[in-house]
Amino acid sequence: MTPLSEVVAKKTQWMKSESSGLYVNIVFSDMDDTLLSCDKSISEKNLEILDRLAKQGIPFVPASGRALSLLPHEVLAHPASRYAITADGATVTDLRTEEALYTSHIKKEDALALFELMKDLPVTFDVFTGGRAYTDNARREKMKLFRLPGHHKEFMLRSRTPYEGSPKDFIASIDDIERLGSYWSEDADAYVRPLVEAAFAEVGAFDVTSSMGVGAEILAHGTSKGTALTWLCDYLGISSDTAAAFGDADNDTEMLQSAGIGVAMGNGNESVLRAARFVTYTNEESGEGRFLEWALS
Template identity: 35%
Template structure:
């Protein structure tokens, strides 16, 4: 079942385990459950917050750790407890949002108190473009004012540009502040984290905590926020739908997420 002594499998969600309509297939769940039953630690490694994993990979049991918000938080899925975090400093986040205030961009926050979104998202048209997201919860009148009054940790700033042009310009310019990094995480998604937060760093820290060498880790991903994790893992797999820079960081390339490429690779690698 495990001829390569893999002890932990780190799995991205969107574009990897999940189809484009954001569902996880029965086949994928069955394959991942077999790994968990065999004693291999299954760790979701995602840009999503913990709530975004419910109804998908958390149908597998046991899952004792989740790398969330692009590695800014390692959490216990059962209790929600934060084991480690690498937050964005609040003053820096306020500076960033003030810098982009007049740009055609929609922002949301991942925090230790859950997701925070500004009012008016329904009117933006984003709810129709992203029906799997809940735009009617945890809304506040103004993100900057909310940040000034909160004691929560800020893990991630997410961005939905209004247009393809705004998306391309933001990626081309990069982060306006050296304390933060900006990443493409989808066809029209940009996410901002502390420069010290990454799925790769979180995976290394978790493996150190669990006394698992990186050579015994298998990781699968599809996007820019997965590259460091793929480079650190002993066995790295890029999805067929991944960008070329992600594929070049991986040892193997499998089928697309629509083809259950992650499940296909795991079936072949672990022998059924």
């Protein structure tokens, strides 16, 4: 296998070129550690490129593991944003009409079966439904003691809507499940991960991905940001060859492979760096804005 350093060096050659020769018709972007800085803010450079996309009539599509209500207001309200891919590709929403155009959701019976296998593990069991993310109070309190990467714990505690009672009763009370999420402490990973993976295998109804080192984002079979990107491009009559996509983690890999212009962030993990056509600067260096500034020149 080619050393990663050589792969990255080849995919950053664009930084030495004045013009791109690329044709960009639509832009898909992960949020955390991609468009957003590590503190969850959007840099001036990235905001400027969103303005430029709006002026040129190029749709910008946030493509996130987040629930719809948890996307940054600056992104949702921006005139460049017309559609959104949320819950790792489980839902595609028209932001103007708030209509779900495409869904690939989890069956209630599969969610209940998985919870029964995981209920005694030291993990969270988040339920994404109706554009929000929910977690029971007991597991939310335990999450406060978890060791999680970077700013993720603070955001997760702030973004989950808490409720009293068991996830079993909560799941039974709702009609639609976009995705599930389960997270655990980094220092328990060696013990917890094999047990969680065994539970997934026993139910056998899920695709599982991740946006950080620990935890699992649990989806119905066949669900991914890449599948959603392809669906939306077909729906809009836009060739995916002219789609630019940006990401940094495992849950972005299929999206970068599905886009003609797949771009990994400089802070991306190895799988994303190898899957992408290009590698840009890190999220802290406004890598997305700087690449698009070049690509649109």
